[in-house]
Amino acid sequence: MAGIYIHIPFCRKFCNYCDFYSVTDSELIEEYATALLKEAEIRASYLTDETVTSIYFGGGTPSLMSAEIFGRIIKRLYTLYNISDNPEITVEVNPDDINPGFFSPLVATGVNRVSIGVQSWDETRLKYLGRRHSSAQSADAIKMAHSEGIDNISIDLIYGIPGMKSDDLRKELEITFKLPVRHISAYHLTIEENTRFGNMKRQGRLTEISEEESVAMYSLLISECAKRGYIHYEISNFAQEGFISRHNSAYWRQIPYIGLGASAHSFDRNSRQWNISNVRRYISSISKGHVPFEREELDSITMFNEYVMTALRTMWGIDLVYVEENFNKELSDYLVNISDRFVRYGMISCDKKTLVLTDQGKMISDNIITELLMER
Numbered sequence: 001m002a003g004i005y006i007h008i009p010f011c012r013k014f015c016n017y018c019d020f021y022s023v024t025d026s027e028l029i030e031e032y033a034t035a036l037l038k039e040a041e042i043r044a045s046y047l048t049d050e051t052v053t054s055i056y057f058g059g060g061t062p063s064l065m066s067a068e069i070f071g072r073i074i075k076r077l078y079t080l081y082n083i084s085d086n087p088e089i090t091v092e093v094n095p096d097d098i099n100p101g102f103f104s105p106l107v108a109t110g111v112n113r114v115s116i117g118v119q120s121w122d123e124t125r126l127k128y129l130g131r132r133h134s135s136a137q138s139a140d141a142i143k144m145a146h147s148e149g150i151d152n153i154s155i156d157l158i159y160g161i162p163g164m165k166s167d168d169l170r171k172e173l174e175i176t177f178k179l180p181v182r183h184i185s186a187y188h189l190t191i192e193e194n195t196r197f198g199n200m201k202r203q204g205r206l207t208e209i210s211e212e213e214s215v216a217m218y219s220l221l222i223s224e225c226a227k228r229g230y231i232h233y234e235i236s237n238f239a240q241e242g243f244i245s246r247h248n249s250a251y252w253r254q255i256p257y258i259g260l261g262a263s264a265h266s267f268d269r270n271s272r273q274w275n276i277s278n279v280r281r282y283i284s285s286i287s288k289g290h291v292p293f294e295r296e297e298l299d300s301i302t303m304f305n306e307y308v309m310t311a312l313r314t315m316w317g318i319d320l321v322y323v324e325e326n327f328n329k330e331l332s333d334y335l336v337n338i339s340d341r342f343v344r345y346g347m348i349s350c351d352k353k354t355l356v357l358t359d360q361g362k363m364i365s366d367n368i369i370t371e372l373l374m375e376r
């Protein structure tokens with residue numbers, strides 16, 4: 001099993017909280033698409049012997065790209081890679097790019113899942129976040145996707161925004177549950193240094209919400225999603241039965257993937273590599289037949305720590321048999337011993353084969369994960 005990630009690093013404008021790599025020169029999209037096709041060809045052997053079960057167009061803002069370009073890329077991927085019969089093909093979309101008829105041509109290219117950047121249903125918070133759409137546009141985008149043939153709809157929500165209370169989050173969720181949303185990715189706002197919010201924080205113009213409020217909101221998120229039948233399969237991700245994201249799960253389960261495009265990351269089980277974060281230099285380098293990337297070979301401690309970090313965030317948890325078979329028995333014993341106090345405090349459940357965070361443990365997942373990592 002393997003995945004393909006395609007990065008579309010173009011945005012109309014930058015949101016106040018976001019530090020992803022993107023540029024506003026959308027006139028480069030056509031040239032960029034040509035470079036993507038060429039990179040896909042040059043690196044076709046990266047996933048030899050693997051069957052691709054998911055393709056993910058992330059950004060940036062993939063919905064700035066035309067359906068014709070999506071079609072060209074997807075068609076070419078089918079000729080270059082070994083793609084399974086029914087792959088999950090996701091496109092991230094921004095609500096303000098959506099008009100009636102946007103999704104039908106996408107469906108014709110094979111796209112069967114969309115991830116819509118709703119972020120909030122509240123106009124004031126949308127403005128505060130620097131989003132360029134209204135909540136009505138988000139609702140319309142969801143309804144249009146559904147009526148034009150996409151059943152697998154995910155939305156992103158942000159909570160923990162300064163000034164936000166648990167009741168506000170409750171309202172956000174109530175609106176979400178009334179719509180045909182199969183999957184929710186809900187992230188607590190983090191203030192990244194190189195963003196407008198980072199700047200405001202340095203100037204003392206932004207105060208983050210308290211730890212207690214954060215915990216209260218996360219707790220509410222978990223219980224409300226559970227009441228509505230959404231499976232809490234990763235710290236920030238909830239899905240109805242049958243709608244767990246294949247692509248995201250691959251990242252968390254150490255499945256190899258190739259990342260195409262500027263700043264995209266790839267993983268082949270032994271190494272990670274990442275393309276240059278510069279659209280113009282990426283295009284120019286690829287046009288000369290050279291993929292501009294850096295690479296890191298992963299030693300066994302790094303691989304073990306990455307496994308612990310990602311696996312413990314999921315409902316499947318750490319598989320002790322996997323650790324024993326892929327690392328060694330000492331590391332499996334080490335995990336059982338070091339997690340013992342968290343098991344006693346009810347933060348981790350252990351059935352001898354797996355270590356899984358309880359709801360209580362999820363509240364302090366970062367602290368627990370740090371304690372479980374191997375020091376060098």
Ligand code: SF4
Binds near residue numbers: 010
């Ligand atoms: S959140 Fe999305 S739309 Fe906003 S700047 Fe980041 S990548 Fe672009």
